[in-house]
Amino acid sequence: MNEPRCGRQTWQFQQDIRLLGSAVAVGPLEGDGPLAAEFDHIHDNMYAGQKSWEKAERHLMCQAVETAIEKSNLLQSEIDIVLAGDLLNQTISSNFTASKLNIPLLGMFGACSTSMETLSVGAALVDAGYAHYVVAACSSHNCTAEKQFRYPTAYGGQKPEYAQWTVTGAGAGVVGKDGSGPRITHATIGKVVDMGIKDPFDMGTAMVPAAVDTMSTHFRDTGRVPHDYDLIVTGDLGKIGYAIFKDEMKELAYDMSPVYNDCGLMIYRPDQAVFSGGSGCASSAVVTYSYIMNQLRAGTLTRVLVCATGALFSPVSYQQGESIPCIAHAVAFEAVKEE
Amino acid sequence: MNEPRCGRQTWQFQQDIRLLGSAVAVGPLEGDGPLAAEFDHIHDNMYAGQKSWEKAERHLMCQAVETAIEKSNLLQSEIDIVLAGDLLNQTISSNFTASKLNIPLLGMFGACSTSMETLSVGAALVDAGYAHYVVAACSSHNCTAEKQFRYPTAYGGQKPEYAQWTVTGAGAGVVGKDGSGPRITHATIGKVVDMGIKDPFDMGTAMVPAAVDTMSTHFRDTGRVPHDYDLIVTGDLGKIGYAIFKDEMKELAYDMSPVYNDCGLMIYRPDQAVFSGGSGCASSAVVTYSYIMNQLRAGTLTRVLVCATGALFSPVSYQQGESIPCIAHAVAFEAVKEE
Numbered sequence: 001m002n003e004p005r006c007g008r009q010t011w012q013f014q015q016d017i018r019l020l021g022s023a024v025a026v027g028p029l030e031g032d033g034p035l036a037a038e039f040d041h042i043h044d045n046m047y048a049g050q051k052s053w054e055k056a057e058r059h060l061m062c063q064a065v066e067t068a069i070e071k072s073n074l075l076q077s078e079i080d081i082v083l084a085g086d087l088l089n090q091t092i093s094s095n096f097t098a099s100k101l102n103i104p105l106l107g108m109f110g111a112c113s114t115s116m117e118t119l120s121v122g123a124a125l126v127d128a129g130y131a132h133y134v135v136a137a138c139s140s141h142n143c144t145a146e147k148q149f150r151y152p153t154a155y156g157g158q159k160p161e162y163a164q165w166t167v168t169g170a171g172a173g174v175v176g177k178d179g180s181g182p183r184i185t186h187a188t189i190g191k192v193v194d195m196g197i198k199d200p201f202d203m204g205t206a207m208v209p210a211a212v213d214t215m216s217t218h219f220r221d222t223g224r225v226p227h228d229y230d231l232i233v234t235g236d237l238g239k240i241g242y243a244i245f246k247d248e249m250k251e252l253a254y255d256m257s258p259v260y261n262d263c264g265l266m267i268y269r270p271d272q273a274v275f276s277g278g279s280g281c282a283s284s285a286v287v288t289y290s291y292i293m294n295q296l297r298a299g300t301l302t303r304v305l306v307c308a309t310g311a312l313f314s315p316v317s318y319q320q321g322e323s324i325p326c327i328a329h330a331v332a333f334e335a336v337k338e339e
Numbered sequence: 340m341n342e343p344r345c346g347r348q349t350w351q352f353q354q355d356i357r358l359l360g361s362a363v364a365v366g367p368l369e370g371d372g373p374l375a376a377e378f379d380h381i382h383d384n385m386y387a388g389q390k391s392w393e394k395a396e397r398h399l400m401c402q403a404v405e406t407a408i409e410k411s412n413l414l415q416s417e418i419d420i421v422l423a424g425d426l427l428n429q430t431i432s433s434n435f436t437a438s439k440l441n442i443p444l445l446g447m448f449g450a451c452s453t454s455m456e457t458l459s460v461g462a463a464l465v466d467a468g469y470a471h472y473v474v475a476a477c478s479s480h481n482c483t484a485e486k487q488f489r490y491p492t493a494y495g496g497q498k499p500e501y502a503q504w505t506v507t508g509a510g511a512g513v514v515g516k517d518g519s520g521p522r523i524t525h526a527t528i529g530k531v532v533d534m535g536i537k538d539p540f541d542m543g544t545a546m547v548p549a550a551v552d553t554m555s556t557h558f559r560d561t562g563r564v565p566h567d568y569d570l571i572v573t574g575d576l577g578k579i580g581y582a583i584f585k586d587e588m589k590e591l592a593y594d595m596s597p598v599y600n601d602c603g604l605m606i607y608r609p610d611q612a613v614f615s616g617g618s619g620c621a622s623s624a625v626v627t628y629s630y631i632m633n634q635l636r637a638g639t640l641t642r643v644l645v646c647a648t649g650a651l652f653s654p655v656s657y658q659q660g661e662s663i664p665c666i667a668h669a670v671a672f673e674a675v676k677e678e
Contacts, residue, residue, distance in 0.1 A: 004468045008419060009443050011469050052659055080347060081528060088653065089428040091448045095651035099531040099664040104348050106456060106528065107651070107666075109430045109446040117445060121460065128467030129343045130350050148655075189420060189445065192438040312434035312446070314427065316487075320391055325438040327446075 004127065007221025009214075010188045011120065013127045018181040019333070020133075020174045021072030022289035025060040027142065027168030030286065033268045038290035040067050046143055046168065057086070057141035058093040060170035062100060065137050068172040068289070072133075072179075079103050079174070080131035083122045085114035086139045086281055087166075088148060093139050103135070111310030112236050113190065114138040115171065115285035116329040120187035122175045123331070132176065139170035140280030149200070149315055163201040164238045165274035167267060171285030173293070182296035186222060186332040190214040192312065194325040200311075200318045204241025204264075204276055207309040210326035211237065212248045215307050218330050219254060226256050231292070231301050235284030235308035235328070236264040238277030263287035263306075284308040296335040304333045343466065346560025348553075349527045350459065352466045357520040358672070359472075359513045360411030361628035364399040366481065366507030369625065372607045377629035379406050385482055385507065396425070396480035397432040399509040401439055404476050407511040407628070411472075411518075418442050418513070419470035422461045424453035425478045425620055426505075427487060432478050442474070450649030451575050452529065453477040454510065454624035455668040459526035461514045462670070471515065478509035479619030488539070488654055502540040503577045504613035506606060510624030512632070521635035525561060525671040529553040531651065533664040539657045543580025543603075543615055546648040549665035550576065551587045554646050557669050558593060565595050570631070570640050574623030574647035574667075575603040577616030602626035602645075623647040635674045643672045 006012045023040040031042030041063050043049070048056040061084070069076055082101060084094035085108040098105035110117035118136035125131045143153050145166040151157035175184065193213050197206040211234050219225060226232060226249075237245055242262045249256045263284045264277035288306050295301040307330040318324065345351045362379040370381030380402050382388070387395040400423070408415055421440060423433035424447040437444035449456040457475035464470045482492050484505040490496035514523065532552050536545040550573050558564060565571060565588075576584055581601045588595045602623045603616035627645050634640035646669040657663065 005470075054655060054659060085448065087429075089655065090426075090450065090651065090653035092651070092653045092656045094448075095531060095664050095666075096656070096661070099533045099651075102530060104528040104530050105449075105666060106460065107448040109424065109433075109448045110444075111429065121445065124464065124467065124469050128463065128469075130463050130467075131344075189443040191441060191443045192434060194438045312429065312431070312438075314429035314431045316393060316428065317431045317435070320393060322435070325434050327434075327444060 009217050010186055010221035011124055012186055013123055013184060015127050015177050017123050017127050017184045018176055018179050019184055019293060020176045020179045020181045021068050022173040022293045023064050023067035023071055024169060024171045024286045024290045025063040026286055030167060030169050030267060035267055035291050038294055053141055053143040057139050057144050058096045061093050061097045061137055061139040064170040064172040065135055068135060068174050072174040074133060076101060079133050079135050081106055082135045082137060083108055083118035084137040085109050085118060087145055110327055111312050112279060112281050112283060113308040113310030113327050113329045114281045116306055116308035116331045119173060119331050120189060120329055123184045123187060126175050126177055134175050135172055137172035138281040138285050140166050140282040142166045142168045145280060159275060160201050161275055162240050163275045164203060164264060164277055164279035166280040167278040167282040167286060169282035169286040171289035173289050180338055182293060183334045183336050184331060185334055188214055188218040188330040190328045192325045192327050194323050196323045198323050203279060203311040204238040205244060206311055206324040207237055207326045208241050208244045208248060210328040211245055211307055211309045214328035214330050216252050226254050226259055229259055229303050229305045232260050232305045234262045236279040237262045237309060238264045240276050296333055299335050302335045306331050348556050349525055349560035350463055351525055352462055352523060354466050354516050356462050356466050356523045357515055357518050358523060358632060359515045359518045359520045360407050361512040361632045362403050362406035362410055363508060363510045363625045363629045364402040365625055369506060369508050369606060374606060374630050377633055392480055392482040396478050396483050397435045400432050400436045400476055400478040403509040403511040404474055407474060407513050411513040413472060415440060418472050418474050420445055421474045421476060422447055422457035423476040424448050424457060426484055449666055450651050451618060451620050451622060452647040452649030452666050452668045453620045455645055455647035455670045458512060458670050459528060459668055462523045462526060465514050465516055473514050474511055476511035477620040477624050479505050479621040481505045481507045484619060498614060499540050500614055501579050502614045503542060503616055503618035505619040506617045506621040506625060508621035508625040510621060510628035512628050519677055521632060522673045522675050523670060524673055527553055527557040527669040529667045531664045531666050533662050535662045537662050542618060542650040543577040544583060545650055545663040546576055546665045547580050547583045547587060549667040550584055550646055550648045553667035553669050555591050565593050565598055568598055568642045568644045571598050571644045573601045575618040576601045576648060577603045579615050635672055638674050641674045645670050
């Protein structure tokens with residue numbers, strides 16, 4: 001058997017690992033954005049027919065998971081494990097979703113990097129034969145995140161222009177061996193990087209060093225360069241982080257400009273009032289599990305790298321004067337020409 | 340290659356997977372308990388020399404991880420991944436510990452089941468060759484948990500006798516292929532089970548059905564029965580849960596009585612004022628990574644099953660009237676006679 005790693009931090013999957021199906025559910029602002037046609041479920045209300053925002057968030061996750069399984073032509077009972085996480089305290093969106101699904105759960109927390117963390121570990125478990133089919137899922141909701149991380153929503157606290165807007169949505173992907181769908185080829189597991197930034201509104205800037213660390217590690221480990229991909233996205237650096245990231249990669253001699261974008265910029269129109277762009281677990285999850293997968297299936301994209309970025313702080317840690325530790329995990333996808 | 344699973348939920352490790360070293364750090368009450376002689380670090384103060392309880396908790400985790408690596412005769416730079424989780428919002432103890440360690444992080448959340456969740460996935464990654472060495476770690480702290488989950492500690496809220504006492508401590512184990520130390524043979528990944536219990540003080544009762552589900556699945560998947568082990572522990576069911584669990588297993592024709600104990604009962608003396616017993620991620624982690632590993636190394640125990648139990652609720656979920664979804668993950672260990 002080959003070594004299923006290239007370098008210390010990058011896994012190279014040995015089997016033909018596929019994303020068999022994926023689905024997303026989103027809120028009204030996302031449904032009004034430029035990627036609306038790619039989405040499976042769009043809710044015109046932040047409650048999504050539920051009695052609280054928290055219940056709405058888990059409803060979105062449940063919808064995404066159920067639809068992803070359906071689109072994979074599988075039954076819920078065929079899924080061995082759901083790997084899921086979210087931003088809420090004790091990841092309740094994931095716990096209550098898994099409770100409803102009756103599928104074994106591996107709960108994960110990587111803040112907004114959870115989308116690619118769950119997918120990386122899920123793909124590794126399938127590759128090694130620990131599971132036949134897994135679902136990777138995550139969610140975020142603008143109102144549940146605002147009231148938990150910042151101020152009561154009714155207070156109407158003002159934000160600086162460099163702040164970001166938590167995406168309301170959920171994304172899920174079903175991973176299996178063989179079958180049809182884009183191939184998952186590599187995953188790069190990130191280190192926690194903390195450059196001392198303490199402003200909880202400026203997460204884009206805080207997350208850049210982690211994104212640079214994981215992406216340059218990915219290139220070093222795989223021997224690839226940016227133009228080996230026709231699209232490379234970060235999860236949610238927003239406008240500010242996007243520009244700094246491109247500059248910092250250039251200093252390391254990686255020219256990102258022809259292929260680089262950020263999910264937090266892709267999910268909203270420039271004229272939507274989202275400050276510096278989208279953030280939250282759902283930013284990378286919604287864009288990856290809809291637009292990117294659809295393009296890979298259609299063959300209009302052939303090789304994509306998704307680097308999901310997470311700010312690993314809590315209100316308690318920043319109120320105690322701590323800086324914001326960050327992390328990024330990256331997954332590489334390839335289109336497969338079906339015969 | 341053999342199928343690395345027996346049954347849908349149980350992983351059977353194919354290689355010679357070992358717990359190369361483990362360590363724990365605890366607070367004063369635990370250091371006054373019956374297992375004190377087994378502990379690596381005992382702090383006589385809840386602050387453990389730090390400026391806040393939160394910083395104390397991550398200091399314990401850091402100590403446990405660093406000592407576990409030392410006891411494995413490895414360098415920190417040889418560890419490929421740390422898999423860690425804790426009870427604090429956004430698992431900040433784990434994030435800040437990983438930030439200090441400079442080792443790639445897979446953050447996990449399974450409430451008090453996190454000890455065996457991180458160890459299961461860590462062992463699977465080593466078994467399949469995705470990592471050479473990993474550390475699994477988790478922590479809890481009585482004061483950080485009280486102020487976060489219940490009332491401000493200074494308020495002195497009274498508790499019912501059936502409540503439990505969050506263990507202050509951290510445990511960590513280093514997993515590698517070959518080498519010396521107890522063997523990790525199986526892991527059973529649990530489903531979320533929710534029987535509608537809503538009292539956040541009665542977690543022992545709430546967690547019983549999840550423990551029963553995972554343990555009976557483990558027996559079914561492996562073809563084993565309770566007396567194939569010379570010790571089986573649950574993580575933190577406490578006095579109330581312990582009794583109900585034994586009864587419910589008996590109804591399924593599994594007689595647990597000769598070999599069964601609960602980590603939450605083992606870690607304190609009966610006369611220590613801890614209500615129904617210990618709870619928290621550290622309950623199973625501290626007992627497993629000290630006493631149980633020491634006994635397996637000494638050969639006084641030969642085969643042990645640790646079933647860590649977790650209550651997957653948050654203050655928001657129970658204040659919104661939700662029941663408490665629970666989960667349990669189990670790991671089987673075997674003593675290895677060194678030549």
